[in-house]
Amino acid sequence: MTSPPAVAVAEVIGHLDAALKHAVTHQPRSLQRELGPSEIGCPCDRRLGYRLAGVDPVNPHLPWLAYLGTALHGRLAADLDGRTLPDGARLLAEQPLDVGEVGGRTVTGTSDLYVAGVVVDWKLVGTTSLRRYRAHGPGHQYRVQLHTYGRGYRRRGLPVTHVAIAFLPRTRELVHRHWWHEPYDERIAVEALRRVEAIAAAVAAAGPHVLPLLRTAEAHCLYCPWFRPGSTDLTRACPGTAGLLTPVPI
Ligand code: SF4
Secondary structure, eight states: OOOOOOOOOOHHHHHHHHHHHHHHHHHHHHHOOOOOOOTTTTTTTHHHHHHTTTEEEEEEOOOHHHHHHHHHHHHHHHHHHHHBBBTTBBBBEEEEEEEEEEEEEEEEEEEEEETEEEEOOOOOEOOOHHHHHHHHOHHHHHHHHHHHHHHHHHHHOOOOEEEEEEEEEEOOOOGGGGEEEEEEOOHHHHHHHHHHHHHHHHHHHHHHGGGSOOOOOSSGGGTTTTOOOTTTOOOTOOOOOOOOOOOOOO
């Protein structure tokens, strides 16, 4: 057997680091270009406008935490899909759904889990966020996401009674998990879709020129794909809301 060519360890690490970055930035969720249920409840109209107008992202970052979350989702789906509860109800993981229409296009998404009329989403969160969700529950965007999935299941003819989120600790043991749930309310999904439809109509009528006129709101601006500090051309990039730090370098 011939020995592999000797390569300096620094070179190996350099190649591995590049491979790691490529994997993180090229996972399907990082490459998603279509509006999905997780974004519909975003409080910033302009951010939705950029997405709907198809404006190229300008703020690349390494979505490491999203990568970890996606890995966990895959593992949970493999472990849970097809299992049954003691009463015989079957768990359905990673279900593709059609949740409604925006701008004449179908909005699709993938729901983490459905069982016995309950729509479940996994959220892998840090300690501070976990404490906040335990004290105050999820924000509007997460609720919209869940109820929108609920609508998708209803459109498939399945009963939906509740939506639930399992907040799973990223840096602590599972014993610290927190479950939240509430009754399913289709009006939350319909109202959110209507709002996005209005933004889509404005974008369709005026093109990117309408983007500077859209209302903004802090929506994790540092990680917004269209955040560029000091931007003055709001048709292509947004300076974000006041008091932001510089983005994390890629
Ligand atoms: S940078 Fe912030 S304010 Fe600007 S579009 Fe993105 S989320 Fe909205």
